[in-house]
Amino acid sequence: MFTLGLLVILGNISFLFGQSNEKRLLLNDQDVIHQELQTLRNRMTQLENENSLMKKQLQNTQGATAYTIWGRKSCPTVNGTSTMYSGLVAGKHYNEQGSGVNTLCLPHDPEPAPSDFPSKLHGGLYARIWGSEYQFNFRNVAINDDVPCAVCQVNQDSTCLMMPAKTKCPVGWHRQYSGVLIGAWSGEYSSEYICMDENPEFFEGTRSHDDNGRTLYPVRARCGSLPCPPYTDYQYISCVVCSL
Known part of the structure; x- marks a missing residue:
């Protein structure tokens, strides 16, 4: 057998x-x-x-995710993070009603649109995108400095979250960077809130320019429907970007 x-x-x-x-x-x-x-x-x-x-x-x-760091030319080397590309912060002009509301990180090496894209548009109408400038002085940057950015890949985590009014991440999450919440001036047309790194950088050779475009201002709390405490009237709002 x-x-x-x-x-x-x-x-x-x-x-x-x-x-x-x-x-x-x-x-x-x-x-x-x-x-x-x-x-x-x-x-x-x-x-x-x-x-x-x-x-x-x-x-x-499965464990890879991406986020944008605002105000820096490269990504932090933490938690398996690498720089996908560096670029410049761009968005709608502060005084325009239309165009996009979201803020973009435009790469330094743009490629053209399709060659057969129409050169004459209906009514001559189109959206516009502008570069960005700081509208405040803080640490390494000054008013009218052009703003850099970088798109980061986190190889060990699968999701990212920007938390306003916090500098630390929840238990179990990894801190990518922390900083200050930035938005448009309250008298301008609206744009999104972004988290600027607490040690911002700028593009050298741009300090004599005042082109505005996508202007960046720090965000302050206003009491009323926002309870005080725990918030304080006119306090600047912090932020942190976390990954998991």
Whole structure:
């Protein structure tokens, strides 16, 4: 019974590895049996290695997320973070009603739109995008400095969150950076709130310019429907970007 079972197993091994069934296997040939078993072990090891590699690739794919750091030229080297690209902060002009409300990080190496995109637009109407300037003095930056940004990839985490009015992340989350909440002046047309890094940078050679565009102002709390306490009237609002 044992001999018959072994014959079946070895026959299946030969079939799996593409060996010819025309070649009779001698059951009393220990060298042949050892060779077949070693081949099987090697194949199993190969499959285990391939499975482990696929798991790592899947984890890397599932565990990656991206966010934008505002006011910096590169990303913080924390929590497996790398810089995807650096750029300049851009958005709608502070005095325009239309165009986009969201703020963008435009790369330094733009590529053109499709060559067949129409050069004459209906009514000559189009949206516009502008560069950005600080409208305050703080640490390394001054009024009218042009604002850098960078898009960051976090390889170890799968989600990112900007928390206003906080400088620390919830338990279990990783802090990417913290800073000050920034928005448009209350007398301008609205734009989104963004989190500027607490140690902002600027583009050298831009301090003599005053082109406005997407202007950036620090955000202050106003009491009323916003309860005070815990908030304080006219306090600046902090922010932190966290990943998990």
